[in-house]
Amino acid sequence: MVEITLENLRKTFGDVVATDEVTLTLKEGELSTLLGPSGCGKTTLLRLIAGFYIPDSGKIFFDDRDVTNLPPFKRNTGMCFQNYALWPHMSVNDNIAYGLKLKRFEGKKYTKSAINKRVKDALELVRLEGLGERRVHQLSGGQQQRVALARALVIEPDVLLLDEPLSNLDAKLRIEMREEIIRIQKELSITTVYVTHDQHEALSISDKVAVMDHGYVQQFGSPREIYANPQTIFVADFIGQCTFIDGVITSLGDYLDVKIPNGQVISGKPTIEGYPFEVGEQVKCAMRPENLHLSRTSPDDNEITGTVTRTIYVGSALEVYFKVGDIAAQSLLKPEFQIEAGTEINLYAPRLDVMILPVGGVDALRKVPGHPLFQASRSAPTPSNA
Numbered sequence: 001m002v003e004i005t006l007e008n009l010r011k012t013f014g015d016v017v018a019t020d021e022v023t024l025t026l027k028e029g030e031l032s033t034l035l036g037p038s039g040c041g042k043t044t045l046l047r048l049i050a051g052f053y054i055p056d057s058g059k060i061f062f063d064d065r066d067v068t069n070l071p072p073f074k075r076n077t078g079m080c081f082q083n084y085a086l087w088p089h090m091s092v093n094d095n096i097a098y099g100l101k102l103k104r105f106e107g108k109k110y111t112k113s114a115i116n117k118r119v120k121d122a123l124e125l126v127r128l129e130g131l132g133e134r135r136v137h138q139l140s141g142g143q144q145q146r147v148a149l150a151r152a153l154v155i156e157p158d159v160l161l162l163d164e165p166l167s168n169l170d171a172k173l174r175i176e177m178r179e180e181i182i183r184i185q186k187e188l189s190i191t192t193v194y195v196t197h198d199q200h201e202a203l204s205i206s207d208k209v210a211v212m213d214h215g216y217v218q219q220f221g222s223p224r225e226i227y228a229n230p231q232t233i234f235v236a237d238f239i240g241q242c243t244f245i246d247g248v249i250t251s252l253g254d255y256l257d258v259k260i261p262n263g264q265v266i267s268g269k270p271t272i273e274g275y276p277f278e279v280g281e282q283v284k285c286a287m288r289p290e291n292l293h294l295s296r297t298s299p300d301d302n303e304i305t306g307t308v309t310r311t312i313y314v315g316s317a318l319e320v321y322f323k324v325g326d327i328a329a330q331s332l333l334k335p336e337f338q339i340e341a342g343t344e345i346n347l348y349a350p351r352l353d354v355m356i357l358p359v360g361g362v363d364a365l366r367k368v369p370g371h372p373l374f375q376a377s378r379s380a381p382t383p384s385n386a
């Protein structure tokens, strides 16, 4: 098992900057997810870790070993591609054995019986016992995914790399395979990097999530951290639902006071530790739908008043969409509650649950001294002053 350290990685394709300034430590035995919209650089980063691409600059370490310039077969990683990349007319056994036949163990080729034993173990691990003689094209999508997983695992990799492994499966199979991946990952305690664009999938599967946008990692943390303490507006918006209200800071303290366009002052809490907010600074107040309540929880609660535009009854809750001036807002209320479109609604947001975020995106985090996203751990840190 290895710990993966990515240090200030940059990869371009001609004019396109696919990923830049990526500095992360992916802990031994953990499942870390690269999450972000299509085109944000997830596959590029995964391929850099696998060795299919060499970065323009930056370094990759597996434990203390600098693997930045090593070819893929010298990194001992197992990779599952989005389209499985199996040979449809070969048997399941042959597909799985393929990687082993190329590989050498202590300088020698694997013997036939050693290969057979390992293929059998890998089939058991992914619960496909007895299907080894089948041709891949005779298998369902879920079974093919299991073969791809077995093929990645049969070489006993130090690192497992999965690129959107569930995206070709229907909803029910997706959940089943997701749980299988977690089971296998925990059983082997293998350091795993998992790519997805699906925030729900990322939250359900990950020890840590790296939220990416336009090639940059915007935040790296546990699912709880990124949901409860988003570090950028993009992260708050991409993970879960949020109402955003623009405003200007009027006073600083444990809580920040923010004047919003209707003249009201909203009090909230910064989510970024160490960010130097200033009076007069343009910010956004972000509120999760479940943090807007029908009654006060404390005299300090912010009162939010708006006009209901639509309600959706979802059984377990009532989603209420409303407008505060021009701003579209949403709340998640008890299912018993009833209210009609066009009516005024008063809701209460505890100060602790109003997240105050700077408007500068990931660049704003550079103002935080020693911010981990811009702090390389192994080489000398490059001071950033943007």
Ligand SMILES: Nc1ncnc2c1ncn2[C@@H]1O[C@H](COP(=O)(O)OP(=O)(O)O)[C@@H](O)[C@H]1O
Pocket: 013, 016, 017, 018, 019, 036, 037, 038, 039, 040, 041, 042, 043, 044, 045
């Ligand atoms: N081989 C390539 N040649 C040119 N551009 C590429 C190549 N691979 C990726 N890109 C570009 O790099 C950016 C990131 O792509 P990618 O890593 O595939 O994103 P994701 O996996 O998040 O969808 C995109 O703008 C994409 O068009």
Ligand SMILES: [Mg+2]
Pocket: 042, 043, 044
């Ligand atoms: Mg991709």
